[in-house]
Amino acid sequence: MKARVQSRRPTRRELQAEARRRQLIDTGLALFSEKGWENTTIRDLAKSAGVAQGLIYHYFESKEALLMAVVERHGFLPEVCRVLGPAYDRPASEVLLEVAQALHRLLREKAPLVRIFVREAHTGRELVKGWNELLRHGAKHLSQYLAARVSAGELRPHNTEVSARMLLHTVAMFQLSGAPAKYLPELVDTLLNGIKGPREAKDA
Amino acid sequence: MKARVQSRRPTRRELQAEARRRQLIDTGLALFSEKGWENTTIRDLAKSAGVAQGLIYHYFESKEALLMAVVERHGFLPEVCRVLGPAYDRPASEVLLEVAQALHRLLREKAPLVRIFVREAHTGRELVKGWNELLRHGAKHLSQYLAARVSAGELRPHNTEVSARMLLHTVAMFQLSGAPAKYLPELVDTLLNGIKGPREAKDA
Amino acid sequence: MKARVQSRRPTRRELQAEARRRQLIDTGLALFSEKGWENTTIRDLAKSAGVAQGLIYHYFESKEALLMAVVERHGFLPEVCRVLGPAYDRPASEVLLEVAQALHRLLREKAPLVRIFVREAHTGRELVKGWNELLRHGAKHLSQYLAARVSAGELRPHNTEVSARMLLHTVAMFQLSGAPAKYLPELVDTLLNGIKGPREAKDA
Amino acid sequence: MKARVQSRRPTRRELQAEARRRQLIDTGLALFSEKGWENTTIRDLAKSAGVAQGLIYHYFESKEALLMAVVERHGFLPEVCRVLGPAYDRPASEVLLEVAQALHRLLREKAPLVRIFVREAHTGRELVKGWNELLRHGAKHLSQYLAARVSAGELRPHNTEVSARMLLHTVAMFQLSGAPAKYLPELVDTLLNGIKGPREAKDA
DNA sequence: GATGAATGAGCCTTCATTCAT
DNA sequence: AATGAATGAAGGCTCATTCAT
Structure with missing residues (x-):
């Protein structure tokens, strides 16, 4: 001391x-x-x-x-913020994959602590606040970035909170269920381009 | 008995x-x-x-x-399968929203059991198998339907496991975090059409 | 129940x-x-x-x-009240010895509980209230009886709280220190007659 | 050392x-x-x-x-002896009040140690011996003084151990129960003169 | 079928005491 | 002289489970 x-x-x-x-x-x-x-x-x-x-x-x-x-020493909220707070002027087509991969890697590195969080998330213990903070911050940061890209004209206007959550939750669940990182590009591609066929996509 | x-x-x-x-x-x-x-x-x-x-x-x-x-009596794997195994010949643009809404409703109705599953998912108990079974079945059914729609030419070729999981996980997390059902249409829309702007979308 | x-x-x-x-x-x-x-x-x-x-x-x-x-079952406040609430019209010269002897006997019979009370008296536990109640009741009852005997002209006017306590405390300490009952008559006699010599007693 | x-x-x-x-x-x-x-x-x-x-x-x-x-340094057996071993040739009518007041004051000054003694008095520890010593010495000294006053003709013949204890115990309990010093004169008066009315007193 | 008395292992925590530094 | 890290033995209490009634 x-x-x-x-x-x-x-x-x-x-x-x-x-x-x-x-x-x-x-x-x-x-x-x-x-x-x-x-x-x-x-x-x-x-x-x-x-x-x-x-x-x-x-x-x-x-x-x-x-x-x-344990949570204090091995916590990773700062890292999450860094990972999810990307440069607002770079295109989403580049950034989102980086974000997905960085998050995937971070969750793997911090897997033990993540497991603890997931397990204790329901106990109403003080600890949970930090975890929820982390989730909310993450979604918000990414959502704001996506909104910026909409303003920049790169992305179409849409509810960016929803798309941010689609990315985060899917990456998180991938990690939790042990899916390998190789699916991440396809995940980002799907998020960016949707799954409709080309004809329908043009019609929309 | x-x-x-x-x-x-x-x-x-x-x-x-x-x-x-x-x-x-x-x-x-x-x-x-x-x-x-x-x-x-x-x-x-x-x-x-x-x-x-x-x-x-x-x-x-x-x-x-x-x-x-408890799990045996209140389990809902059949219902999940029914919800996620839609008629293969109906278009995704109709079906996916129905699926999302049905799943959202089902998870809400079965909230107590879901809470149990989520909490006990880590204990390595026998119980977990049922839960994983449920997750895998759900993703598989939806993924197969999406593949069928790709074959039918409605959707573009892509990794349908990934897109299926994007839908399921996001709906599930919406439910777990208490988000209201009104976001579901936007979720489905984003999944179908992606988030790229029209110019880039054409370039791709 | x-x-x-x-x-x-x-x-x-x-x-x-x-x-x-x-x-x-x-x-x-x-x-x-x-x-x-x-x-x-x-x-x-x-x-x-x-x-x-x-x-x-x-x-x-x-x-x-x-x-x-334990205290509830083996408590003896009622008995104390009975012992110390003598018939108000009988003379102190008879009653006080009976009271002293009854109290001495009661304390001996209840010695285990008394020991508990004495030991725990300082802990500020709920239990103590009962004990203090007991002490206060005892002193009060005896004091009132003595006051009645003063009114009746048997005893001279004096602070009956003090004399009541002299009797009770001395009997109690006799019991705690293991003194035999044979001293009780002398105790009562001293209380009634004082210790001054006959000449001085008349002068007073 | x-x-x-x-x-x-x-x-x-x-x-x-x-x-x-x-x-x-x-x-x-x-x-x-x-x-x-x-x-x-x-x-x-x-x-x-x-x-x-x-x-x-x-x-x-x-x-x-x-x-x-702690007991050794803050012990007060000598002081107790001094207080309770008064000049044998002075009359009890003067001395007893002084003794009561001195004891009352001493117990108040030494209150912390007294509390320790009272609390630990039951533990069967070595410590207790000192405490009992103190009590016995005190009673003995005072008793001997009273016996001397009996011999001197000031006090009537009686069991001076009993009267000594009446004084000591009552003063001690007064102190322990927080009673003020103003009752001490009445206590001494009662001890000296008894509580019987004048008529009965003469008869006795 | 139903009761609840009885068990015994185990949990978190406290504390006087020792000892290397 | 002084520190405080380290020990190990309890202590009060909980709880899934068994069993005689």
């Missing part, structure tokens, strides 16, 4: 403590993601980390606090 | 037993959906049903068996 | 359950009195009663609820 | 250590008196004293040892 406020060089013990803290958080991430938070016992955590049960309470106030610490 | 196999007239006792069984299943549906299966105790169930705890074990082997019975 | 509301004959099981409840309360009385409530574990109680730990929670909501049940 | 035995000039370090020791004892007195010994954790003590938990074990063998140290 002090070490961060005053820019004093941290002692070896402080470093060790911080390492232990990280270790416990990572153990939490692994076990929570594997078995769910509710099905992970303090015993599991302690055994898996190779420490006594009591030590966990030296670093975290409760089992729930550990969960929050 | 016997009463249904052999078409013998069921005794009054058998009728009462069947009614009890149904009552317990419905109580299970309500409580599991409200608080989650893991957070529902046998005591809760018994109290809510107005019976003794022991009686539940007279009708079901375990708490998990009750969950399976 | 029903058995008490409707005057139906209780079944054997109900009787057994009531017996078990009493047994647990008596076990609680014994252990709480011996080691104190805080130092008595659920394990102790269960082992001493020869039942599983969980059973205690079948009969009582919590360890504290068991304590309250 | 050495510093006190050998009258060598204590080093700065020794002085600091002694100060620390006193600080910890005073912290112990405050917390033990406020929340009780059993409900005070080492963590509480360390936090309240602004030191690390481990340091407490540098100065005291155990939590119980700290309690004993």
Whole structure:
């Protein structure tokens, strides 16, 4: 704590403590993601980390606090915003695939935390707020970008919230169901061009 | 059980037993959906049903068996198949909106069971198989219909699995996030026509 | 429960359950009195009663609820009131010794509960209210009786609250410190006659 | 320690250590008196004293040892003896009120330690011996003084142990129940003169 | 068919104490 | 002298499940 406020060089013990803290958080991430938070016992955590049960309470106030610490350290809302907040003057035909692929990759990298979020999404725990925030931000950012491209004349006028959700939800479900990334170009193509045949498309 | 196999007239006792069984299943549906299966105790169930705890074990082997019975009775895979397996010779421009709306309505009607599925989807329990089955069947049926419409020349050739999933997942997420049905036409329209502007659409 | 509301004959099981409840309360009385409530574990109680730990929670909501049940069943406020509310027209020279002896005997009989009260008196628990009530009632009753005897001319005018407390506290402390009952007559005699020598007593 | 035995000039370090020791004892007195010994954790003590938990074990063998140290430093048996061992040749009519008032004041000043004694009096700990010692000494001293006054002819012959306890216990309970000092003269008056009316008193 | 008393394993958390630094 | 990380043994309580009635 002090070490961060005053820019004093941290002692070896402080470093060790911080390492232990990280270790416990990572153990939490692994076990929570594997078995769910509710099905992970303090015993599991302690055994898996190779420490006594009591030590966990030296670093975290409760089992729930550990969960929050896991989310805080491994959270990825900033990355989601970066991924979904693309340059507004680049064409959607380029950007959307990049967005889809970046999101797909991000979700895969953060798969353990995503699993935790999905599992705990219903518990009404504080944690859920961050998750919903994340979902709403993502949809909003992409939707605004699409609206900008409509204004720029690249895209036809339409409800961009709907199209944004089509992309996000489908990518997310692809990831959750383990579908490979190779379908992403087809997904973006379908979103851009629709599925109607050429004759009908011209008529519309 | 016997009463249904052999078409013998069921005794009054058998009728009462069947009614009890149904009552317990419905109580299970309500409580599991409200608080989650893991957070529902046998005591809760018994109290809510107005019976003794022991009686539940007279009708079901375990708490998990009750969950399976709930899923079995209130499952809706047939309905999903019916909804998603439309007449192959009707045009997608008519059918897809019907499908989207029917699915939206079905998910709303079956909301309690859906909630259970979503919550328990991760537990690796037997139950999950049914859920995945349902998802796969749904996507497959719709995908095959779309392929038929491609063959019929109504839709352009494309990966119909992807487009089928775009529809299903987006409708499902709409339902889960509480979005109203009024967006469904725009969803279908976007899927059919894409979001590109007319000039680019012609270029493509 | 029903058995008490409707005057139906209780079944054997109900009787057994009531017996078990009493047994647990008596076990609680014994252990709480011996080691104190805080130092008595659920394990102790269960082992001493020869039942599983969980059973205690079948009969009582919590360890504290068991304590309250003990107090409720073995409480003795009514008896205290009876002992300390003597016939107002009998002379103090007879009554006070009877009161002292009755109180001494009562405290000895109820020694286990008294010990519990004394130990828990400081915890600010709900329980304490009953105890204080008891003390206040006792002092008040006796004080009023003494005032009546002053009016009757038997006792000289004085602060009867003080003299009531002198009797009660001294008897109580005698009991707590294990002093035998044989000192009680001397106690009452001293209270009635004071300790001044005859000459000074006449001067006063 | 050495510093006190050998009258060598204590080093700065020794002085600091002694100060620390006193600080910890005073912290112990405050917390033990406020929340009780059993409900005070080492963590509480360390936090309240602004030191690390481990340091407490540098100065005291155990939590119980700290309690004993508190009692040792803040004990007041000598003062009690002084208060209760009055000049044997002064009349009780003067002395007893002084004794009652001095005891009342002493108990109020030492209230924190008294609270500790009262709370821990039942635990069968070593500590209790000191407490009982104190009680016995007090009663004995006062009793002997009263006996001397009997011999001197000021007081009538009676069991002076009983009258001594009447005074002590009542004063103590007055203090514990928060009664104000203004009742003390009436208490002493009642003890000296009894509560019988003049006619009966003469008859006796 | 129905009851609810009884079980026993397990959960989260607390805390006095030790010890390497 | 001082720190605080680490331990390990309980402690109160919950709950799915069994079984005698």
